[in-house]
Amino acid sequence: MLDDFFIRAILAGIGIALVSGPIGCFIIWRRLSFFGDTLSHSALLGITMAIFFDINIALSVFVVSSVIAIILLKLQKTTKLPGDALLGLLAHSSLAIGLVVIGFLSSIRFDVMGLLFGDILAVNQNDLLLIWIGGALILLILKLIWKSLFAATVNYELAEAEGMNPDKYNTIFTLLLAAIIAISIKIVGLLLITGMLIMPAAMARNISNNPIQMVKLSILGGLLSVLIGLFSSLEFNSASGPSIISAALILFCFSLIRFKKLSELKK
Amino acid sequence: MNREKKILLKVENVSFSKNNKWLVKDVSLEVKQGEIVTLIGPNGSGKSTTAKIALGIHKKIEGKVKKFTNKIGYVPQKISIDWTLPIRVIDFMSLTKEPTSEQINIALNLTGVEHLKNKNLGNLSGGEFQRVLIARAIASKPDLLVLDEPVQGVDFKGEIALYELIKKISEELNCGILLISHDLHVVMSATDFVVCLNGHVCCSGTPQTVAKNNEYQELFGDRASTILSTYEHKHDHTHSPDGTIKRKQ
Numbered sequence: 400m401l402d403d404f405f406i407r408a409i410l411a412g413i414g415i416a417l418v419s420g421p422i423g424c425f426i427i428w429r430r431l432s433f434f435g436d437t438l439s440h441s442a443l444l445g446i447t448m449a450i451f452f453d454i455n456i457a458l459s460v461f462v463v464s465s466v467i468a469i470i471l472l473k474l475q476k477t478t479k480l481p482g483d484a485l486l487g488l489l490a491h492s493s494l495a496i497g498l499v500v501i502g503f504l505s506s507i508r509f510d511v512m513g514l515l516f517g518d519i520l521a522v523n524q525n526d527l528l529l530i531w532i533g534g535a536l537i538l539l540i541l542k543l544i545w546k547s548l549f550a551a552t553v554n555y556e557l558a559e560a561e562g563m564n565p566d567k568y569n570t571i572f573t574l575l576l577a578a579i580i581a582i583s584i585k586i587v588g589l590l591l592i593t594g595m596l597i598m599p600a601a602m603a604r605n606i607s608n609n610p611i612q613m614v615k616l617s618i619l620g621g622l623l624s625v626l627i628g629l630f631s632s633l634e635f636n637s638a639s640g641p642s643i644i645s646a647a648l649i650l651f652c653f654s655l656i657r658f659k660k661l662s663e664l665k666k
Numbered sequence: 667m668n669r670e671k672k673i674l675l676k677v678e679n680v681s682f683s684k685n686n687k688w689l690v691k692d693v694s695l696e697v698k699q700g701e702i703v704t705l706i707g708p709n710g711s712g713k714s715t716t717a718k719i720a721l722g723i724h725k726k727i728e729g730k731v732k733k734f735t736n737k738i739g740y741v742p743q744k745i746s747i748d749w750t751l752p753i754r755v756i757d758f759m760s761l762t763k764e765p766t767s768e769q770i771n772i773a774l775n776l777t778g779v780e781h782l783k784n785k786n787l788g789n790l791s792g793g794e795f796q797r798v799l800i801a802r803a804i805a806s807k808p809d810l811l812v813l814d815e816p817v818q819g820v821d822f823k824g825e826i827a828l829y830e831l832i833k834k835i836s837e838e839l840n841c842g843i844l845l846i847s848h849d850l851h852v853v854m855s856a857t858d859f860v861v862c863l864n865g866h867v868c869c870s871g872t873p874q875t876v877a878k879n880n881e882y883q884e885l886f887g888d889r890a891s892t893i894l895s896t897y898e899h900k901h902d903h904t905h906s907p908d909g910t911i912k913r914k915q
Contacts, residue, residue, distance in 0.1 A: 427750055428748065428750055428751045429748075430748065430750065549761070550761050550762050552751070553747060553751065553753065553758070553761055554742075554745055554746075554747060554761075556718070556723050556740075556742055556745075557740060557742065557745070557761065557762065558761075558762060559721070559722060559723045560718075560721035560722065560723055560738060560740040560742075560812070561738050561739070561740055561762040561763070562736055562738065562762075563762050604750065604752065607752050608752050608754065608786055609752055609753065609754050609757055610751065610752060610753055610757060612752075613752055
């Protein structure tokens with residue numbers, strides 16, 4: 400029989416995979432992989448803030464990530480620096496401030512490794528509720544704004560000209576990204592969140608030819624990564640978070656092989 | 667049939683500057699139902715900018731833009747679509763609106779690219795993609811079409827056919843069209859109203875009056891003014907199959 404903690408880990412992983420699948424597709428389409436990195440770095444600041452002010456971690460991470468994301472959107476419009484430079488600026492400064500604040504908190508025991516890599520096996524029932532309810536909300540909003548956000552992703556000017564309000568939906572998407580980082584930070588940790596967002600979607604890109612198919616395959620890839628990763632961590636006693644990402648990497652490699660075969664068949 | 671033509675778009679004394687340089691200054695124009703208004707002018711004269719102002723893409727402007735419809739179709743001059751996005755022609759067709767599959771088929775058929783329906787956008791040639799762009803803009807029967815160099819990269823035969831299609835669309839859908847074109851032949855023959863831009867409105871009016879305008883002749887050179895006369899010349903006779911000229915009564 401499986402232990403309770405393991406079942407909770409599986410449920411948590413499935414919840415995250417369901418949400419990170421579609422969001423990850425948008426991240427790839429909009430070339431935002433480094434944006435995810437920046438947000439997850441800023442999440443460290445969010446966590447230290449939570450400990451400092453003694454408030455809920457997910458809430459604090461969400462607020463800090465949202466603020467950073469909105470600062471970025473503003474900077475992009477007002478400065479002439481390219482997007483990647485701004486992302487680097489924000490990522491490193493928020494990480495640095497986070498570490499400085501941790502220094503002041505030295506009296507409190509602080510598991511930095513846990514923060515960086517997460518601990519999916521330590522998930523409790525409250526975490527599960529947060530992931531599933533928060534995740535359901537994110538998916539619901541994403542479904543509601545899908546058409547406008549997709550149009551804005553394909554081409555900003557077309558969307559603006561034909562009345563789709565791309566600025567508004569870009570902002571909402573940024574907030575959704577902050578939200579998914581907030582709910583998944585405890586599970587996969589800072590360093591692996593973007594992996595979970597990008598790798599299943601990257602795998603799906605290799606084997607799909609339309610957007611809906613890519614979203615479905617990305618969710619499927621995320622689910623498989625979670626299951627394979629968790630069971631192998633049980634089997635080989637490996638760290639669970641990194642095992643999930645490694646599983647995703649293996650799936651990605653398989654998608655490359657399959658892609659080649661398919662295109663050869665077409666010839 | 668002498669219905670009152672509804673005004674669809676009204677641009678009033680609009681100016682737009684970027685990096686302390688005026689791109690357009692004090693431009694006014696209006697587009698009515700069933701009418702083709704064409705913007706002409708040399709490179710950098712603010713044609714595309716004017717179109718983008720009219721569409722609301724450039725927002726920090728002086729002056730007023732009034733739109734009397736929300737059903738707008740746009741074919742931009744330059745479009746960069748990221749090919750990290752797997753998207754088929756058929757997905758692209760319902761990007762901003764929800765045309766029925768019949769409307770999609772008709773539109774693709776009109777621009778001659780129905781066979782590409784299930785192809786990926788990334789695999790199309792420049793001309794094919796341009797035809798898809800036009801099909802997308804007309805599929806859901808808009809009231810106002812803004813076409814910025816719509817036939818660039820299309821082969822010669824297709825070019826003529828597409829301009830004829832544009833003319834036909836404006837008549838059939840009774841929609842207004844704001845057209846940007848370099849092709850003076852087309853402008854002078856298929857257009858109801860011409861606005862000649864060079865940062866500001868140089869001159870405007872029917873093709874006949876614009877062609878006689880001095881500023882227009884200065885901008886486009888001597889040959890430009892002969893275009894219209896060749897065109898009008900075509901109307902006073904026809905050719906029989908052996909090439910002899912038949913005069914009209």
